[in-house]
Amino acid sequence: MSKRKQDMTATNGVGEGARDLATLFSPRSIAVVGATTNAAAIGGQPLKHLADHGYEGTIYPVNPKYADIAGLRCYPDLVSLPETPDLVVVAVSAHLVPDVIRVAGQKGVPFALVFSSGFAEVGGDGKDAQSRLQAVAESAGVTLIGPNCQGLINISDDIPVGFGAPYGLTYSAGAVSLTSQSGAFGNSLLMALNKEGVGLRHYVSTGNEAATSTLDFFSHFIDDPQTHVVAAYVEGFRDARSLRVIAGRALLKRKPIIVWKVGNTVEGANAASSHTANLAGGSTYYRAAFRQFGIIAVNDIADMADCARALLTGRLPFAGRGVAILSISGGAGIAMTDRCIELGLDVVRFGDDTSRRLKTLMPDFGSAGNPVDMTAAAMTSPEAFGAALRSILEDPAVHMLGLCLAALSGQAAVVVALEIVTVAAEYSAPILVAWNAPHDLNGEAYGVLAEAGIPVYDSPVRSARGLSALAEYAAAVKRYDAAPFDSSAQGSPDDVDLPVQTLNEFDSKQLLARHGVPISREAVAHDREQAVGLAEELGYPVVLKILSADLPHKSDMGGVRINIADADAVRLAYDAILQAVEQFDLPIQVDGVLVQEMASAGTEVILGAVNDPAFGPAIMFGAGGIFAEILEDVAFKIAPLSADDARDLIAQTRVARLLEGVRGQPPRDVEALVECILRLSDFVIAESHRFAEVDINPLIVSSHGHGVKIVDALIKLRQI
Amino acid sequence: MSKRKQDMTATNGVGEGARDLATLFSPRSIAVVGATTNAAAIGGQPLKHLADHGYEGTIYPVNPKYADIAGLRCYPDLVSLPETPDLVVVAVSAHLVPDVIRVAGQKGVPFALVFSSGFAEVGGDGKDAQSRLQAVAESAGVTLIGPNCQGLINISDDIPVGFGAPYGLTYSAGAVSLTSQSGAFGNSLLMALNKEGVGLRHYVSTGNEAATSTLDFFSHFIDDPQTHVVAAYVEGFRDARSLRVIAGRALLKRKPIIVWKVGNTVEGANAASSHTANLAGGSTYYRAAFRQFGIIAVNDIADMADCARALLTGRLPFAGRGVAILSISGGAGIAMTDRCIELGLDVVRFGDDTSRRLKTLMPDFGSAGNPVDMTAAAMTSPEAFGAALRSILEDPAVHMLGLCLAALSGQAAVVVALEIVTVAAEYSAPILVAWNAPHDLNGEAYGVLAEAGIPVYDSPVRSARGLSALAEYAAAVKRYDAAPFDSSAQGSPDDVDLPVQTLNEFDSKQLLARHGVPISREAVAHDREQAVGLAEELGYPVVLKILSADLPHKSDMGGVRINIADADAVRLAYDAILQAVEQFDLPIQVDGVLVQEMASAGTEVILGAVNDPAFGPAIMFGAGGIFAEILEDVAFKIAPLSADDARDLIAQTRVARLLEGVRGQPPRDVEALVECILRLSDFVIAESHRFAEVDINPLIVSSHGHGVKIVDALIKLRQI
Secondary structure, three states: OOOOOOOOOOOOOOOOOOOOOHHHHOOOEEEEEOOOOOOOOOOOHHHHHHHHOOOOOEEEEEOOOOOEEOOEEOEOOHHHOOOOOOEEEEOOOHHHHHHHHHHHHHHOOOEEEEOOOOOHHHOOHHHHHHHHHHHHHHHHOOEEEOOOOOEEEEOOOOEEEEOOHHHHOOOOEEEEEEEEOOHHHHHHHHHHHHHOOOOEEEEEEOOOOOOOOHHHHHHHHHHOOOOOEEEEEEOOOOOOOOHHHHHHHHHHOOOOEEEEEOOOOHHHHHHHHHHOOOOOOOHHHHHHHHHHOOOEEEOOHHHHHHHHHHHOOOOOOOOOOEEEEEEOOHHHHHHHHHHHHHOOOEEOOOOHHHHHHHHHOOOOOOEOOOOEEOOOHHHHOHHHHHHHHHHHHHOOOOOEEEEEEEOOOOHHHHHHHHHHHHHHHHOOOOEEEEEOOOOOOOHHHHHHHHHOOOOEEOOHHHHHHHHHHHHHHHHHHHHHHHOOOOOOOOOOOOOOOOOEEEOOHHHHHHHHHHOOOOEOOEEEEOOHHHHHHHHHHHOOOEEEEEEOOOOOOHHHHOOEEEEEOOHHHHHHHHHHHHHHHHOOOOOOOOOEEEEEEOOOOOEEEEEEEEEEOOOEEEEEEEEOHHHHHHHOOEEEEEOOOOHHHHHHHHHOOOHHHHHOOOOOOOOEOHHHHHHHHHHHHHHHHHOOOOEEEEEEEEEEEOEOOOOEEEOOEEEEEEOO | OOOOOOOOOOOOOOOOOOOOOHHHHOOOEEEEEOOOOOOOOOOOHHHHHHHHOOOOOEEEEEOOOOOEEOOEEOEOOHHHOOOOOOEEEEOOOHHHHHHHHHHHHHHOOOEEEEOOOOOHHHOOHHHHHHHHHHHHHHHHOOEEEOOOOOEEEEOOOOEEEEOOHHHHOOOOEEEEEEEEOOHHHHHHHHHHHHHOOOOEEEEEEOOOOOOOOHHHHHHHHHHOOOOOEEEEEEOOOOOOOOHHHHHHHHHHOOOOEEEEEOOOOHHHHHHHHHHOOOOOOOHHHHHHHHHHOOOEEEOOHHHHHHHHHHHOOOOOOOOOOEEEEEEOOHHHHHHHHHHHHHOOOEEOOOOHHHHHHHHHOOOOOOEOOOOEEOOOHHHHOHHHHHHHHHHHHHOOOOOEEEEEOOOOOHHHHHHHHHHHHHHHHHOOOOEEEEOOOOOOOOHHHHHHHHHOOOOEEOOHHHHHHHHHHHHHHHHHHHHHHHOOOOOOOOOOOOOOOOOEEEOOHHHHHHHHHHOOOOEOOEEEEOOHHHHHHHHHHHOOOEEEEEEOOOOOOOHHHOOEEEEEOOHHHHHHHHHHHHHHHHOOOOOOOOOEEEEEEOOOOOEEEEEEEEEEOOOEEEEEEEEOHHHHHHHOOEEEEEOOOOHHHHHHHHHOOOHHHHHOOOOOOOOEOHHHHHHHHHHHHHHHHHOOOOEEEEEEEEEEEOEOOOOEEEOOEEEEEEOO
8 A cells, every 4th residue: 555645734624622513514604605696506506405495594695796696695705794604605716715715714704615626636736725725724714624525414404505416305304414525426325325214414525625524524423412323435534543532432422433435445445546635545444443443334325224224223232242033934034044144143042931932922833943933923913923022032142133024014014013113112122124015005014113213124134234233333332331442542654755764683573572572582693603602592493594674585595594403503504594695696784693592383473563644553463374375364453452452353363263272282372462462552652653564474372371472573664 | 964855756846848837927717716705815815916907817716605706706616617727726725735636637727826835834744745735736737836835926917826915016027037935025025126126027936846846937937038037035945956957058048047045054044944845955055056057146135136137138248357437426436346346356457548538538637547437527528428438348358337327417317328328239248327316306317228228226336246247147158158067967865864884094095096086005904014015015104094984083093103114113003003093992893004105295175075965966175284174165066067167166265376386385286186076076976876975185286297196085875
């Protein structure tokens, strides 16, 4: 991934002491600079949409060309306005925008929503123009949204401030607030969520995020009492370091954040970086951060809707991932079971009491095991259906319930829906329904469930995703409650414009050792006999390695000799290594020959760290040796890591199973590995201003009680 | 997976020389046995639905209790009917069904659709009742559908013959014919596909499949000129051996088969087997078979719709998996790119000419690389949009085109839609559109695309699935055209009621060697000096192993000594092995001590075979050693295998990368491995009547040109 220098102070238009964005979504008055009589133009649409939607505040068209527009008095400039508007919409050419913002600042306008394009998204000069605009907004004291954004909609109060057909529509109000880094695709999302029946509260297209970022809106929505779920379409964060704190606050306040981050493949990420002014970043770190910080990552519109639907219930299965499934048609139950298992949920085994009771409530050919198949009997005996639901929910292993009603229709559907609502009121466990009867024929039954806030999915497979989002979110909240994120320590990305210096193996390990990371015993010899002396001190057998920061692949060049058993062998090896390296005749600096103890037996793993431009320092862990090469068996966490983070980092890899001890081998010293990861985390935070990369390969994890040891390491530092 | 004895001859109610199922879907007359005046009852609904839908044939209610029902003359029994109906619907109690079928046979009725439940689905006595019913139908010459099925609908001609609310609805007619092994969930699917805008031709709920199976319907639909795509919801096939031939015919006729097989997880499969009369089977073999035979496997309603939509176009990208993506909003293009890559498609790099031309057709801030972001310019200049489409489609690397229109609305949408249709008519490549504008405001534009058969998806992620289905299907057709499936050789499942005999290592390998599979050089010693003599003959070093069919884990018990270098060492090892095994004092039969050459260097793999009750013999291949234990790195194919099958079997595993030679190791002899897999395939087909299991572990794959060799093997045979 390419790294670019970031101005990290620049994205804090809204931060500590920043304005409350509530006014932005509920302005009492709006000035539209660049207003026009052409209702189809970018400067005409906001006026039309606001009027059409019965906006109750005051609209001030601003354009020296007109005296009035659509019956509203038009002003030549912002200065002439009779009052200070809460919001200025800017729809003029890019080069005119800074002046508008300057005047807005003089007038005391708090917010500017800039539609104008021609900034960072066009590259080159546009980037400079955006930097200047940013500076102007900052000094003018105006909170700027955009530029190159398409607008916002306060759906709760029906206030559309934007251009494009979707701003002319009306949406079902609800408790999901949505941000999008793409204007056009944000429209798609907005309409799709509405079509999926997910009610929205606020929507905003964030454009180039010169001053106000998606994360600023997250912060606002978390505090907004009427927002229960935050959702976002994201191409990349320029500075993601505040994500930990924001996500922590969201967990504390039980406001789930759902993010669709695109650009997950190399190809997609390249497209994202060519398309937006944001740096897409490696999605690797995004995925890692979302998992670490309890953010629900989704990958499609339907996926976002499915998660939102479930999370809006506010019912969280804190006790565990135990799922019960009840269908009136086995097929749906099987499909749901398949998907639940794939998503890592437990389709639990019922207690004997539950099974016994269920058997009495259904025909002999029903199935009382989980998934329960009540068969069509559920339709004919609502009492038995309700009793079955209660029996299942009483089972201590059951934390969530998925109901599959297939295409149940007519009066039976109404009766079943009422029974579900009654039972749901008696229990706190989440209850999700998969049902796809014709809506027009079953308005009453659908209405009964909607009224009670029971989420309905049109496929059992999709409802399983809802359950998994609940389990994932509940687990994240629990983890956070037990151990809030450490926000005291935070690294800074390194300055990518500075040259990089690679430390040789010895210096790299010494630096790590000073931070408490265990390294192999070793010393540097500068002549043959010194090598022998060091070997005698260490005790045979020993390893000799060429020491040079310029030779990362030293073994390939004959620069390493292992298992050296005595003094004569040390002498031979010393000469052989120097000769082998010399014969390549490379312009390298040789710092000596490293004399090292032989590595003890254990599992080889890789431990590393990178300094991501958006996230700052991140730790990588994975399988060493041949596994690393063919399996790409690695996982990442954003530093600093807690002990739980370190354990989860290990657990995400396949090598974790090797560490448990397979084929009769003893279990490895995982606690020492966790400690080592934490030391590395401390190191990268402490050195974040200058470290570019740490590569520890291999780290040997010995059997339980015997610790870990770095056998080889390489550190790249910025020359500051 | 449990194995059950199957009566393999029983499921051939429709097979060679069977009736043409066309009459079943378009009967000129239908008798309903168990007809009733209660229009809500199972015996009343078909009459009502047929009447409501204006069925033009003759309906004969049959019930001795009534003189007429709903204005139709009611007959006391089938014998009294004035003519022989094309179809008899049976809605009477289970115990009365055989008599009805017997009489139907006497009357010459070709088809009976049996709604009655209380057969195999209730287990125990029900299974026997179903066997008897099956025998009655066979001797009566009546082709029986069900029992325990919910009916069928000829959607093209609006003939619903079934019970349940969905049979009262009207669906958009189209070219997809659908089968479901679940009545209720089949209804869900039917309605969901209709809601997704996928037009259907025929639908049938197959129930217990006592005589007519899903595969029989596949066979019929492949031959039905108006069916272009076959879709199915499947819980399990009792006998899947005809799948190869049926799927081959479907590929030949370009009739894609889309299957949603549930019960893919252990939990789901258990639920499936408890819920239906079918044996769910291990989905492992289903997945293997679908891949091998060019069947599109899906896992949700939307997934089925997405694949059907694309495949209905009949445009197949035979030239490759190259995808071009063009969006009017980068976000959608990125999301589509992500998903295309995840699905294994190539989001290709355009040729220089293409890029150069595209650059002239869009604003500077657009993106002319793939994915192309034309930005909103596409809306304002339809000529440039059309020219861009043509430039892309002219690029030889592009085999498919995905267009992302985000929420484009109004007249611009109509213009863009017309342009797409015009260009689509000029090229043969598949063109899919992702678009989710409000339907009610954009009826004209949606209509333009629908009219021209351009598939529209409501999300770019979903449209990527459509492209992948096309690529997958086109590749399967190409493979089939180049090398049709070998249907001459077919194995039979072994008889699971017979006892199993395990062959010892020597006998197992000898049996394999007789089928041309290369094995290690070895012989059996019965005393110490014979062992020495054999070792001298083989040449040192040698391996000694205890030889017993009763000791699969012989090394764990000290029953193996490797790297034995001379005669004295052989004597010591011989005694040590016997002593080690004796000390466990197990009731085992020892057949001697195996003296074996040392295995040469190479990659350890596992090769195996199982005899599946539904699919017959299947071959397994995977990584050996520690990989096998922690990665479950194995793949399966149904026997017999072609050389291409064998290569694909290897390619599906991660060990394939080891075989290519990593870390400077030489590439392995993959061609010898392929040959070995083919020999094993021949073996399991030849011995299918009696083999239960083959386990070759390890098979050593040496470097290129040095072949493969079985080091250990174990065969289980039925004692026939």
